[in-house]
Amino acid sequence: MKINENFFNLSENYLFSTVGAKVSAYQKAHPEKKVIKLSIGDVTCPLAPSVIAAMHRAVDDLARAETFKGYGPDRYCYGYDVLIDSIKGSYARKGVALSSDEIFISDGAKSDLGNLLDLFSADNTALIPDPVYPVYVDTNVMAGRKVVFANANEGNMFLPMPDEKVQSDIIYICSPNNPTGAAYDRVQLKAWVDHAIRHGAIILYDAAYEYFITDPALPRSIFEIEGARECAIEICSYSKTAGFTGVRCGYTVVPNTLKRGGALLNRLWARRQSTKFNGASYIAQMGAAAVFTEEGEREIAVNIDRYRGNAKRISECLEGLGIWFTGGKNSPYLWMKCPRGMKSWEFFDHLLERANVVGTPGSGFGKNGEGFFRLTAFGTPENTREACQRLGEILK
Ligand code: MLT
Numbered sequence: 261m262k263i264n265e266n267f268f269n270l271s272e273n274y275l276f277s278t279v280g281a282k283v284s285a286y287q288k289a290h291p292e293k294k295v296i297k298l299s300i301g302d303v304t305c306p307l308a309p310s311v312i313a314a315m316h317r318a319v320d321d322l323a324r325a326e327t328f329k330g331y332g333p334d335r336y337c338y339g340y341d342v343l344i345d346s347i348k349g350s351y352a353r354k355g356v357a358l359s360s361d362e363i364f365i366s367d368g369a370k371s372d373l374g375n376l377l378d379l380f381s382a383d384n385t386a387l388i389p390d391p392v393y394p395v396y397v398d399t400n401v402m403a404g405r406k407v408v409f410a411n412a413n414e415g416n417m418f419l420p421m422p423d424e425k426v427q428s429d430i431i432y433i434c435s436p437n438n439p440t441g442a443a444y445d446r447v448q449l450k451a452w453v454d455h456a457i458r459h460g461a462i463i464l465y466d467a468a469y470e471y472f473i474t475d476p477a478l479p480r481s482i483f484e485i486e487g488a489r490e491c492a493i494e495i496c497s498y499s500k501t502a503g504f505t506g507v508r509c510g511y512t513v514v515p516n517t518l519k520r521g522g523a524l525l526n527r528l529w530a531r532r533q534s535t536k537f538n539g540a541s542y543i544a545q546m547g548a549a550a551v552f553t554e555e556g557e558r559e560i561a562v563n564i565d566r567y568r569g570n571a572k573r574i575s576e577c578l579e580g581l582g583i584w585f586t587g588g589k590n591s592p593y594l595w596m597k598c599p600r601g602m603k604s605w606e607f608f609d610h611l612l613e614r615a616n617v618v619g620t621p622g623s624g625f626g627k628n629g630e631g632f633f634r635l636t637a638f639g640t641p642e643n644t645r646e647a648c649q650r651l652g653e654i655l656k
Pocket residue numbers: 299300301302370393438
């Protein structure tokens with residue numbers, strides 16, 4: 261019996277597991293300390309009232325024989341019409357028309373990002389920004405796929421542009437970016453779309469943070485860009501938009517015009533999902549369907565504003581300390597340069613031990629992340645305020 265030896269090419273632990281283990285060890289050794297976590301992008305606001313009400317109604321449906329639900333509907337790979345229609349409505353408000361069979365409901369963006377790779381040969385090359393969300397690299401390494409990197413750095417404000425000399429088949433774009441918070445404008449994204457079409461590549465566009473965009477110059481979906489239907493798949497999440505990190509629900513858009521190697525990718529994905537996936541739970545889907553209603557959008561806007569307030573507070577703190585950073589404007593992440601030339605993990609330890617504040621070391625997102633550090637705005641306003649105060653005290 262042979263196992264998948266590609267796993268030996270991964271770092272021993274997933275980034276956030278390493279951070280979590282370090283924090284637990286510190287907390288165990290210092291139970292009296294109040295540690296503030298601004299590390300993993302996990303939400304702190306409770307679910308919106310209309311989402312809760314919809315989920316309660318869904319539970320009641322499951323309690324009665326007349327309304328009970330088993331497996332989700334086959335037609336759209338277990339996605340319920342009411343949810344698919346609400347997603348179509350939210351795209352229509354961005355000026356993007358989708359048909360129902362282009363929307364695939366899932367248990368979240370992270371799973372879809374990994375699972376989508378089933379569609380592509382292991383011989384393909386993946387182009388992945390460095391630094392970026394580690395799931396992109398790790399899932400490709402697990403499959404033994406060749407990975408090349410797009411250099412994101414201070415010089416390009418962490419927004420690398422296509423390089424005609426670099427050949428790749430699968431291109432990852434995350435905008436607003438995790439971890440840097442940087443976001444592409446329409447012109448930049450059009451350049452990526454044109455590049456992908458020219459090279460016959462597919463863009464996997466991670467739009468998990470699109471709801472944080474306030475600048476109208478920035479697209480919230482790659483399908484706002486002409487040509488994207490011929491080269492892109494968009495992966496979306498309710499986690500950060502509506503606080504579903506624990507509920508689990510997301511969606512992926514695979515245009516039914518997207519063809520490679522003589523195959524319609526939409527059909528391949530439908531085939532993959534109907535074989536290996538049984539849908540997100542009815543309760544989660546009904547909760548998600550309440551998110552893009554008028555009332556739901558009004559309610560989640562309050563939560564997002566709270567996170568924006570945190571981002572503003574952290575930005576002001578970093579500005580006050582004279583620390584270079586990106587993000588925080590159209591993104592819940594702030595990507596700061598480690599002070600005094602410290603390396604990422606060195607600053608992690610410094611901050612944990614001296615201020616009892618946890619962030620995520622930039623080097624965990626790629627080699628270009630060395631010397632940088634990520635803070636999230638997903639904490640509570642009270643903790644964020646206190647963390648900034650502590651940061652100010654140790655770094656002034
Ligand atoms: C992060 O902190 O980068 C995210 O929360 C991870 C995720 O969404 O899986």
